[in-house]
Amino acid sequence: SQTIHQWPATLVQPVGSPLSLECTVEGTSNPNLYWYRQAAGRGLQLLFYSVGIGQISSEVPQNLSASRPQDRQFILSSKKLLLSDSGFYLCAWRPGEVVQETQYFGPGTRLLVL
């Protein structure tokens, strides 16, 4: 069966510090991968998605970036965090086959920027 992992689970970082959040998927090949951010009490906002290694599409201009160095690894990064980057970050995957619709989410990372 497929599983998705995210770490760290929680993170407190000062403004201006770098960020690296990791997401890995097990039990599948060539998944579509997604990074979402959820502000407190709000819905999810898509940040990045990837259909393959090295292929990243950005949905929202910001100081964040994403990379996919391996088929089942998706990394969210920042060189300098802003206060507004605080939130709950969720990674999701979907099988690469066209017929499969559902996205499955990881446990998330709570980021607090002080």
Next chain:
Amino acid sequence: AQKITQTQPGMFVQEKEAVTLDCTYDTSDPSYGLFWYKQPSSGEMIFLIYQGSYDQQNATEGRYSLNFQKARKSANLVISASQLGDSAMYFCAMREWLSGSARQLTFGSGTQLTVLP
């Protein structure tokens, strides 16, 4: 314009009763998908149910059913026989096309459901 609208910020239901969570959507794409996710306080997003725009019958998954009214562009979630563990935030989402094979999910603002003992 909002593509997914959930008009109920909060709902209360008595244990063992049924509850309907509203969701309306806006799209001009003839092919689309609708999803409901549950988010408990732990934060994890749990997939509940999916309805394709061409599906003739309403989707059902155990105690969850989706009341799909295509002409009205609504996709309400019905939870039968509510349990205390159903207390959570519920999100409606719609699949849209993106370049390549990836498909974006657009989420509503959510409904906080509280099940009362």
